[in-house]
Amino acid sequence: MSKNLLVVEDSRPIARVIKQIAESLNYQVTLATCLAEVEALLQGGENKFFAATIDYALPDANDGEAISCVLSHGIPSIVMTGKMDETTRQKILSQPVIDYIPKENSQAFLYLKRILHWQLSNQGNGVLVVDDSLSARNHVVELLKRRNFNVYVAENGQLALDILQQHADIKMVITDLEMPVMDGIELTNEIRKKYSRDQLAIIGISGANNGVHSARFIKNGADDFLRKPFCPEEFYCRITQNIENLSNIEQIQKSANTDYLTELPNRRAFIRDAEAAISEYINEKTPYALAILDIDYFKKINDNYGHEAGDHILKVFSLYLRKHFGNSLISRLGGEEFSVLISGLDEDQLYNRLEDFRRSISVAQISFEQQQINFSVSLGMIYSSDESLAKQMSLADGALYYAKENGRNQISIVGASEEP
Numbered sequence: 001m002s003k004n005l006l007v008v009e010d011s012r013p014i015a016r017v018i019k020q021i022a023e024s025l026n027y028q029v030t031l032a033t034c035l036a037e038v039e040a041l042l043q044g045g046e047n048k049f050f051a052a053t054i055d056y057a058l059p060d061a062n063d064g065e066a067i068s069c070v071l072s073h074g075i076p077s078i079v080m081t082g083k084m085d086e087t088t089r090q091k092i093l094s095q096p097v098i099d100y101i102p103k104e105n106s107q108a109f110l111y112l113k114r115i116l117h118w119q120l121s122n123q124g125n126g127v128l129v130v131d132d133s134l135s136a137r138n139h140v141v142e143l144l145k146r147r148n149f150n151v152y153v154a155e156n157g158q159l160a161l162d163i164l165q166q167h168a169d170i171k172m173v174i175t176d177l178e179m180p181v182m183d184g185i186e187l188t189n190e191i192r193k194k195y196s197r198d199q200l201a202i203i204g205i206s207g208a209n210n211g212v213h214s215a216r217f218i219k220n221g222a223d224d225f226l227r228k229p230f231c232p233e234e235f236y237c238r239i240t241q242n243i244e245n246l247s248n249i250e251q252i253q254k255s256a257n258t259d260y261l262t263e264l265p266n267r268r269a270f271i272r273d274a275e276a277a278i279s280e281y282i283n284e285k286t287p288y289a290l291a292i293l294d295i296d297y298f299k300k301i302n303d304n305y306g307h308e309a310g311d312h313i314l315k316v317f318s319l320y321l322r323k324h325f326g327n328s329l330i331s332r333l334g335g336e337e338f339s340v341l342i343s344g345l346d347e348d349q350l351y352n353r354l355e356d357f358r359r360s361i362s363v364a365q366i367s368f369e370q371q372q373i374n375f376s377v378s379l380g381m382i383y384s385s386d387e388s389l390a391k392q393m394s395l396a397d398g399a400l401y402y403a404k405e406n407g408r409n410q411i412s413i414v415g416a417s418e419e420p
Contacts, residue, residue, distance in 0.1 A: 002026045003050035003120065006075065008038055008066050010058050014080075014103070018053055021113045025120065035061035035069065042073050049075045051098070051119050053112065056081035056088070064088075067095055076146055078115055080108070098146050099236055118240060119148050125243060126150040126169035130160040130187060131176040131205070136228070140174060143235055157182025161190060170200070171246055172239070177206035177213055185220050192221035198249050201242040205230075259332040261311060262318035270331035274341050275389050277329060281343050282386055288343035289350040290389075291381040292396040296408040298336035301375060309368045313375060316366050324357045339393070347383050354379055354411055362409055376409035383413070 005027040009015040019029045030049070032038045035058055052075045056064050070077050079092050079100040092100045099115055101108045127149045131137045137153050144151045150169055154160035156179045164170055173191060175184040182190070188202050204217030207228035214225040223245075224238050257269035265273070274290070281288045295301075295317060302310040314336065321330045321338060329341040342350055358377055366373045380400030385392050395414045403412035 002028045004028045004030060004048055005116070006030050006032065006038075006041070006049040006052035006070065008032045008052060008054040008058070008070065009080070010034060010055060014055075017109055018080075018112065021109060022116060025113070025116055027116065034058050035066050038066055038069055042069070049073075051075065051116070052077045054079050056083055056092070056100075064091060067092070067097065071095060071097070076119065076148070078112065080112070093232060096142070096146060099233070114240065114244075118243065121247075122148040122243070123150070124169060125171045126152060126167055127172045127174060127239075128152045128154065128160060128163060128167075128170050129174050130154045130157060130179070130184070132156060132179045133176070136176065140235075143232055144239075147236065147239070156180055157184065157187030157190070160187055164191065164195075172201045172203065172242060174203045174205060177204060177208065177217070185216055188217060188220045188222050197221075197223060198246075198253070201246055203238060203242065262314055262332050264318050264321070264338075265329070265331040267331060267333045270329060270333070270339055270341075271389060273329055274339075277341060277343070278389060278392075281384070286343050287346055287350065287384050288341065289347075289354070289381050289383050290385075290392050290396055291340045291342075291354055291379050291411075292333070292393065292400045293338045293340065293377050293379050294400055294404065295336040296376045296378055296404070298375075301373065305368065305371065305373060309371075309373065312368050313366060313373060316364075317361070317377075320357065320361060320364070324353070324360070350383065351381075351411070351413070354381060358409070358411060378403040378408045379411040381411060381413050382415075385414075 005022045007015055007018050007022070007029055009018060009031070010033045015031055019031065022029050030041065032041055052070050054066050054070055054077050056079055058066055067077065067079055076098050078098045080103055081088065081092070081100060082103045084102045098119070101111055127144050129137055129140045129144070129151060131140070132155045141151050141153060152163050152167060152170065154163050158181045160173065160175065164173070175187050177184040184204055188204065191200065191202060202222040203224045203226060204214070204222045205226045205228060206213045217225050223242055226235065226238060257266060259266045278288065295313065298310065301313055317338070318332065321340065325340050325342060328343070331339050333339050342353060358379060362376045378400055380396040380398065380403055382392050382396045382399070399412040399414045403410050
């Protein structure tokens with residue numbers, strides 16, 4: 001669902017750039033060019049805006065009057081200003097704005113795009129604030145809530161570990177150094193025993209003048225450090241940078257483990273997850289089946305209908321896999337070959353689930369560019385083996401070869417036919 005953004009800007013070229021940026025992030029934009037228009041839009045007190053960008057100087061409000069007007073309606077706001085001196089800066093920062101951006105060059109608009117993006121994305125990111133000082137905690141919490149984070153608080157390191165275990169959405173811990181029960185350095189060390197830098201960012205904070213504390217935090221696993229008192233600008237820059245780093249790592253990991261065409265897990269991800277799952281199935285004596293699937297005569301589909309049609313078939317096939325085995329491990333191993341690991345049923349039920357899938361594929365009519373394409377799938381499967389995953393995949397692949405050699409569009413079970 002798109003969010004509404006109020007853009008307060010009297011320069012048409014700048015308003016147009018902001019509108020393009022916002023719409024690229026799926027915002028719905030409402031434009032106001034003066035304070036009178038802002039007041040008219042906000043009349044009645046109904047807050048329909050998710051956020052706002054506000055030009056500091058307007059034709060009828062030259063000294064930032066529009067900022068307090070918009071903020072009074074509870075709308076999180078970013079101030080855009082061409083007037084940048086220390087007095088103006090302090091005046092802006094004394095108000096609960098998201099941030100301010102000097103309109104100096106094109107970097108200003110790139111920074112605006114980052115802020116608008118994270119105002120949307122931060123709703124799924126939790127931050128844990130750990131500080132024994134209530135006033136210090138509340139200050140950091142207020143800053144974080146302006147950026148739409150889910151915020152949790154703890155007054156010492158031991159409580160922080162308990163809260164961290166309870167909330168999987170926490171992506172960052174901001175911890176003070178000097179605390180009772182467990183201080184920030186100890187907490188950082190304990191967190192790193194369970195959470196890697198790829199999973200969780202840690203920012204240490206201290207009001208002590210001793211410069212060694214920043215090095216101690218970093219050496220014990222923190223990602224960054226802030227010295228009290230800090231200004232909101234520096235705080236937001238460091239928070240955003242660390243959240244972006246985590247997001248970039250997540251995207252890299254996703255790309256490394258996801259098939260680019262079907263968006264299914266790839267071979268690497270399947271082998272990693274299947275090895276762990278099979279070990280658990282064996283320990284808990286849970287029935288399971290591993291199947292290797294191959295689309296029959298896939299080369300003919302490419303030859304007869306073109307490679308775009310072949311890609312379309314692979315995507316549709318992946319959708320069928322998700323529909324039939326959405327709670328199981330599925331992957332595209334490569335080309336037209338896929339894999340499924342299902343569990344929790346007896347052998348007959350495991351077979352029937354795979355057989356239902358085979359039948360649904362065999363009768364499907366796939367539309368592509370006003371053509372109807374029919375295809376089938378062959379499967380090789382193995383039940384509840386205690387062999388290594390590599391050996392099981394080899395045996396299932398042999399059974400798949402047997403199914404293809406004996407007419408295709410069928411399931412061959414390891415041990416149920418002549419040795420593959």
